[in-house]
Amino acid sequence: MGRASVRDFGGHGPLVLFVPSLINPPDVLDLDSDRSLLRWLATQGMHPLLVDWGAPTAEEHDLTVAGHVETMLLPLIDAIGAPVALxxxxxxxxxxxxxxxxxxxxxxxxxxxxxxxxxxPRKTRVALDELWQTAQPATDALGLLPMEILQAAFWRLDPHRTVAKYEAHGRRDPEEPAARSFVRLEDWANDGPPLTRGAARELFIDMFTEDLPGQGKWHVGGKLIDPAALTMPVLEIASTTDHIVPASTTPAIGERIDLSLGHVGMIVGGRAKSSLWEPLAGWLSQATQPR
Structure with missing residues (x-):
């Protein structure tokens, strides 16, 4: 609703609404014809939908992460008008x-x-706090946090891996498929609209500094959000080698699959289909059966 929209990938089966991050475009879930989790799921007895958050407007500078849920995600779910998995x-x-x-x-x-x-890790939280202190004056003035600053935040999570991947790319033939795939993925990773000032503050202060979700103090839609109170089937997929979202930071509820793939590699990497796509399709097929 509002600036948010839904991309429909067709297929016949249970509706599954995929919710991407506010950071970077949603395209990583549909990167290209050979690396699209959602196009593949549409051939596996699912009907996948994808939220596209769009770009913030001038009237939305103080919209928080919770506000995106309240004013966009919940109305989209309501508008679908049919049972849906998330x-x-x-x-x-x-x-x-x-x-x-x-x-x-x-x-x-x-x-x-x-x-x-x-x-x-403490050093990660300290680095992100320092980044926010530097970025806050400009964010307050603009009403937005530019994507370039967000990308710098990701680099701080694992700077050695960032340098190593560009070194490896520099040794490739620009015409080889791996080089073109790398460029396509980097185009995605370095693209995207800015975060609203409200969402940036909530992400850096309420989440990374104060840990309101983990402390059981995050309110959305006037309700305290408690993962343990959820009653629907839940599947967590985490990675033991993910430096952007370490496995220890997930809610730890429901069933769980642990992978040894990177944050992006688990979605579009060479082992993504066998490690994540196929188990996800199998679990969704079972979990969305009428009860």
């Missing part, structure tokens, strides 16, 4: 969990979704 990726999973606490969805999947922010 699947959230990264911060989108944090938001999907809140929506699942406020609407009767059939099932919930959380893919690399942070909840217990205090479980991030």
């Amino acid at each position: 699947a959230g990726y990264c911060l989108g999973g944090t938001m999907a969990l809140a929506a699942a606490a406020l609407r009767p969805v059939t099932a919930l999947t959380l893919i690399a979704s942070p909840w217990r922010f205090a479980a991030y």
Whole structure:
């Protein structure tokens, strides 16, 4: 609703609404014809839908992460008008969990979704706090946090891996498929609209600094969000090698699949289909059966 829209990937079967992060475009879930989780799911007895958050407007500068759930995600779920499962990726999973606490969805999947922010390494939280202190004056003046600053935040989570991937790319033939795939993925990773000032404050202060979700103090839609109170089937997919959302930061509810793939590699990497796509399809098929 509002600036948010839904992309429909067709297919016949249970409706599954995928909720991407507010950071970066939603395209990682439909990167290209060979690396699209959602196009593949549409051939596996699912009817996947994808939220596209769009770009913030001038009137939305103080819209928080919770506000995106309240004013966009919940109305989208209501507008679908049929039983729907939710699947959230990264911060989108944090938001999907809140929506699942406020609407009767059939099932919930959380893919690399942070909840217990205090479980991030201390040096990471300190670095992100320093970044926010530097960025806050400009964010307050603009009403927005530019994508470039968000990308710098990701680099701080694992700077050595960031340098190493560009070194490896520099040794590739620009015409080889791996080089073109790398560029396509980097185009996605370095693109995206800015965060609203309200969402940035909530992310950096209420989540990373204060850990309101993990402390049981995050309110959305006038309700305290408690993962343990969810009654629908829940699947968590986490990675033991993810530096953006470490496995220790997830809510730790429901069934769980632990992978040894990176934050993005688990979605579009060479082992993504066998490690994540196929188990996810199998679980959704079972979890969305009428009860």
